[in-house]
Amino acid sequence: MEVKTDLAEKLAKETALQQHYVEELKAEVEKLKARLGHVPTCHVTTFGCQMNARDSEKLLGILLAAGYEETESEEADFVIYNTCTVRDNADQRVYGRLGVLKGFKNKNKEMKIGICGCMTQEQVVIDKLKKSYPFVDLIFGTHNLYKFPQLMCDLLASGGPIMDIWKDTDITVEDLPVCRKYSYKSGINIMYGCDKFCTYCIVPYVRGRERSRDKDAILNEIRSLAADGVKEIMLLGQNVNSYGKNLPDKTTFAQLLAATEEIEGIERIRFMTPHPKDFSDDVIEVMKGSEKICKHIHLPLQSGSSPILKRMNRSYDKEKYLDLALKIRSELPDVAITTDIIVGFPGETMADVEETIDVIRKVEYDNAFTFQYSKREGTPAARFPDQVDPVLMQEGFDLVLEEVQKMARKRTALLQGKTELALVEEINDHDPSLVTGRLSNNTIVHFKGDASLIGEIVPVSLDVCQGFYYLGTRQ
Numbered sequence: 378m379e380v381k382t383d384l385a386e387k388l389a390k391e392t393a394l395q396q397h398y399v400e401e402l403k404a405e406v407e408k409l410k411a412r413l414g415h416v417p418t419c420h421v422t423t424f425g426c427q428m429n430a431r432d433s434e435k436l437l438g439i440l441l442a443a444g445y446e447e448t449e450s451e452e453a454d455f456v457i458y459n460t461c462t463v464r465d466n467a468d469q470r471v472y473g474r475l476g477v478l479k480g481f482k483n484k485n486k487e488m489k490i491g492i493c494g495c496m497t498q499e500q501v502v503i504d505k506l507k508k509s510y511p512f513v514d515l516i517f518g519t520h521n522l523y524k525f526p527q528l529m530c531d532l533l534a535s536g537g538p539i540m541d542i543w544k545d546t547d548i549t550v551e552d553l554p555v556c557r558k559y560s561y562k563s564g565i566n567i568m569y570g571c572d573k574f575c576t577y578c579i580v581p582y583v584r585g586r587e588r589s590r591d592k593d594a595i596l597n598e599i600r601s602l603a604a605d606g607v608k609e610i611m612l613l614g615q616n617v618n619s620y621g622k623n624l625p626d627k628t629t630f631a632q633l634l635a636a637t638e639e640i641e642g643i644e645r646i647r648f649m650t651p652h653p654k655d656f657s658d659d660v661i662e663v664m665k666g667s668e669k670i671c672k673h674i675h676l677p678l679q680s681g682s683s684p685i686l687k688r689m690n691r692s693y694d695k696e697k698y699l700d701l702a703l704k705i706r707s708e709l710p711d712v713a714i715t716t717d718i719i720v721g722f723p724g725e726t727m728a729d730v731e732e733t734i735d736v737i738r739k740v741e742y743d744n745a746f747t748f749q750y751s752k753r754e755g756t757p758a759a760r761f762p763d764q765v766d767p768v769l770m771q772e773g774f775d776l777v778l779e780e781v782q783k784m785a786r787k788r789t790a791l792l793q794g795k796t797e798l799a800l801v802e803e804i805n806d807h808d809p810s811l812v813t814g815r816l817s818n819n820t821i822v823h824f825k826g827d828a829s830l831i832g833e834i835v836p837v838s839l840d841v842c843q844g845f846y847y848l849g850t851r852q
C-alpha cells in the first residue's frame with residue numbers, strides 16, 4: 378500500500394504540474410501570435426498503431442488548449458511527428474518526410490518541428506536525428522509524453538532545441554486535454570508497454586514494461602466519454618488480456634469488459650490486441666452474454682509453424698492456437714476473427730509458410746494483415762544467422778496474401794442479403810452521396826446517406842458484396 382500511495386502522490390503532483398504548464402504555454406502562444414501576426418497553426422502526424430493515434434489526440438488536445446489552431450497541411454507553425462518503429466518502412470517514411478518539413482521551415486523562420494513516439498526511444502535514431510536532421514527543434518519519447526506542455530513551454534521560451542528522452546516511467550498521467558479525432562468513437566488506454574518480448578519485436582524496448590491503469594480511472598474516463606457523446610470505445614493495449622496482472626486488486630480483463638458493459642451510453646465495445654497465450658475462457662463467456670462487445674476478435678497468429686513460433690517466443694504452438702481459434706469459432710459463431718502474420722522470419726522455409734497457410738485455411742480469417750519480416754536492431758531475431766533471402770520472402774508473402782484474400786472474400790460473402798447495424802463513420806471518400814459505416818464484426822458498408830448520419834447506428838441491408846466490403850441500403 379505504501380508504494381501505491383507514493384505513486385498516487387507522484388501522479389497527482391505531475392498532473393498538477395503539467396496542468397500548470399498548459400496555462401504557461403497559453404502565455405507563450407500569445408507572444409508567438411503577436412510575433413507572427415496570426416493565430417499559430419499546428420499539425421500532428423500519426424505514423425503508428427491505435428495507441429500511437431491516441432497519444433496524438435493528447436498532443437493535439439494540449440496544442441489546441443494552449444491556443445494553436447489545427448491545420449490540415451504540414452506547412453504549419455508547429456508540426457509534430459508521432460512516430461512508429463515496428464518495421465523499418467515506418468522509420469523510412471519519417472526520414473523522408475522530415476526532408477519535406479525542412480523545406481517548409483526554410484520558408485517560415487518561426488516554424489518549429491517536433492518528433493516523438495516510438496522511434497525516439499532508440500539511440501540509433503537519436504544519433505541519426507542529431508547528425509542528419511539538426512533542424513528538428515523538439516525531441517521526446519513515449520515515457521514522458523505527458524510532459525508535452527512543459528516541453529512546449531521550454532521550446533517556445535528558449536527557441537530550442539530541446540531533447541528529453543526517458544528510459545522508462547512508473548506513472549501514467551491522463552488528466553490533460555485531449556482532442557478526439559472522432560466525436561462518436563474513442564480509444565482508451567487500459568495498459569501501457571509489453572512484457573512478452575517476441576524475438577522480432579521492438580515494442581517492449583520502446584514502450585517499456587507492462588503497466589495497467591487503475592480500473593476505476595478507466596471506467597471514469599469511459600463514463601465521461603459516454604457523457605460527451607461517444608458510442609463506441611476501443612480498449613487499447615499491446616496485450617489487453619494481460620490487463621490487471623500487476624494491479625494490487627488483480628482485476629482481470631474479463632471483469633473490466635463486464636464493468637464497461639454496464640456504462641450507459643456506450644453502445645459498442647472493441648478491444649485491441651489480445652494475445653493468444655492469455656486468451657482465457659472467461660473472456661469468451663463475457664462476450665457470449667454481451668450486447669455491446671463487438672463481434673470481432675483480432676488474434677495475431679504471426680506464424681503457423683510451431684518451430685518458428687518457438688523461435689519467435691510466442692508461447693503457443695500451432696495446435697494451441699488452432700484449438701483457441703476453433704473454440705472461438707464454435708462458441709461465438711458470428712464473431713469475425715482477424716489476424717497479423719509475419720512472413721520471412723529468420724529460418725523460415727517454404728514448409729513453414731505452408732503451415733501458416735494451413736492455419737489460414739482452417740481458421741478462415743475474416744481479414745488479416747500480412748507483413749514481411751523487418752529486422753529491428755536490438756531485438757534477438759536481428760542477430761539470428763539465418764535471415765531469409767528477400768526474393769524468397771516475397772514469394773512466401775504472395776502465397777500467404779493470396780490465401781488470406783481468398784478466405785476474407787469467402788467470409789465477407791456470408792453476410793450477403795442480411796440486415797445489420799452499422800455505425801456511420803464518415804462521408805465516403807470517392808462518392809459524397811454515400812456514407813461509410815462499420816458493422817459490429819468490423820465489415821465496412823457504403824450506402825446512401827449524408828453527414829447528419831455520422832455517429833448514428835442504423836440498420837443497413839447488405840446488398841452487394843464487393844469482395845471485402847458491401848454496398849447496402851439503409852432500412
Ligand code: SAH
Nearest residue numbers: 577578615650677717718719748749750751
Ligand atoms: N501486441 C500486438 C501487436 C504488436 S505490433 C501483438 O502481439 O500481436 C503489430 C504487428 O506488427 C504484430 O502483430 C506483428 O505482426 C507485426 N510486427 C511486429 N514486429 C515486426 C517485425 N519486426 N517485422 C514485421 N512485422 C512485425
Ligand code: SF4
Nearest residue numbers: 571573574575578580
Ligand atoms: Fe511485440 Fe510480442 Fe509484445 Fe506484441 S506481444 S507488442 S508482438 S513483443
Ligand code: F3S
Nearest residue numbers: 425426461462463495
Ligand atoms: Fe508502432 Fe509504437 Fe505502435 S512501434 S505499432 S507506434 S507501439
